[in-house]
Amino acid sequence: MTVKKCLFPVAGLGTRFLPVTKEIAKEMLPLVNRPIISYGVEEALASGCDDIVMITGRTKRSIENYFDRSFELEDILKRRGKLELYYKMIRISEMAEIMYIRQREPLGLGHAVLCGEPVCKDEYFGVILPDDVFVGEEPVLSQLVKVHERLGGSVVALEHVEDKDVSRYGIVAGEEFEPGIFRVNDMVEKPRLSDAPSRYAIMGRYVLSPEIFTFLHTQQAGAGGEIQLTDAIRELAKTEPVWGVVYHGRRFDCGTQKGWLSANIQLALDDDELREVVMNIIKNN
Numbered sequence: 001m002t003v004k005k006c007l008f009p010v011a012g013l014g015t016r017f018l019p020v021t022k023e024i025a026k027e028m029l030p031l032v033n034r035p036i037i038s039y040g041v042e043e044a045l046a047s048g049c050d051d052i053v054m055i056t057g058r059t060k061r062s063i064e065n066y067f068d069r070s071f072e073l074e075d076i077l078k079r080r081g082k083l084e085l086y087y088k089m090i091r092i093s094e095m096a097e098i099m100y101i102r103q104r105e106p107l108g109l110g111h112a113v114l115c116g117e118p119v120c121k122d123e124y125f126g127v128i129l130p131d132d133v134f135v136g137e138e139p140v141l142s143q144l145v146k147v148h149e150r151l152g153g154s155v156v157a158l159e160h161v162e163d164k165d166v167s168r169y170g171i172v173a174g175e176e177f178e179p180g181i182f183r184v185n186d187m188v189e190k191p192r193l194s195d196a197p198s199r200y201a202i203m204g205r206y207v208l209s210p211e212i213f214t215f216l217h218t219q220q221a222g223a224g225g226e227i228q229l230t231d232a233i234r235e236l237a238k239t240e241p242v243w244g245v246v247y248h249g250r251r252f253d254c255g256t257q258k259g260w261l262s263a264n265i266q267l268a269l270d271d272d273e274l275r276e277v278v279m280n281i282i283k284n285n
């Protein structure tokens with residue numbers, strides 16, 4: 001009862017990053033030394049998911065190209081004797097088996113997950129929203145997979161958020177089953193503080209039952225006119241266990257310019273060589 005497939009919904013418009021995202025996939029923006037999407041794919045692989053399924057859209061071609069071979073570039077690098085770089089490029093294209101499905105219209109995260117039905121309908125599968133980059137000892141998806149293996153059912157990653165941030169997330173209601181693990185019985189997308197059932201917010205990692213597709217099919221557009229994944233998980237929780245796990249690790253929200261900038265600075269500070277560069281800039285200001 002493990003999880004082998006991982007879905008990456010990356011077809012969103014990325015409006016918080018306009019004008020950059022008019023033509024560029026935000027998932028391809030660099031986070032220190034590699035694109036944001038690369039962190040998510042590494043996390044899926046480290047969590048035991050070998051089959052990666054990306055739900056992409058019009059402006060996301062560069063993601064496919066990044067994980068594909070580039071014979072012309074490889075040839076030039078080889079001829080110029082830049083073998084270290086040559087092998088680095090090959091390794092990226094051999095990192096994972098990736099399948100791509102187009103979401104023709106950005107009708108919401110729930111709809112993006114529904115586009116993965118043909119390949120995920122027979123087994124539990126992981127979902128990674130790559131904007132949320134997690135850094136820590138154990139990959140967050142792996143923490144969720146372990147709970148699924150032990151308790152069965154679906155699992156969502158939770159974070160305790162401050163009052164001011166409650167209205168930005170899907171918030172769960174539930175009972176604590178074990179320290180840090182909740183049995184979720186309800187959830188509400190982007191509630192007002194007064195309506196929020198708790199301070200535990202769902203972050204961008206899930207292990208989902210294939211039954212989720214039944215509920216996504218019948219889901220009406222919810223908050224923001226989009227088909228919300230949260231609404232379908234809420235229905236799922238009425239028929240099957242859904243666990244909420246308070247993850248261990250640090251999260252960076254790279255879906256906003258401020259979050260992306262903070263992530264770059266923080267990860268550079270964590271790097272032995274780059275730390276000095278950042279510290280010098282700060283000192284000179």
Ligand code: UTP
Binds near residue numbers: 010017107108
């Ligand atoms: P977001 O809510 O962050 O939306 O989507 P977005 O379009 O990426 O960015 P903003 O809010 O306009 O700035 C959460 C995740 O769901 C995917 C996104 O790509 C992101 O990984 N998504 C969202 C889809 O794949 N399709 C959609 O229709 C909507």
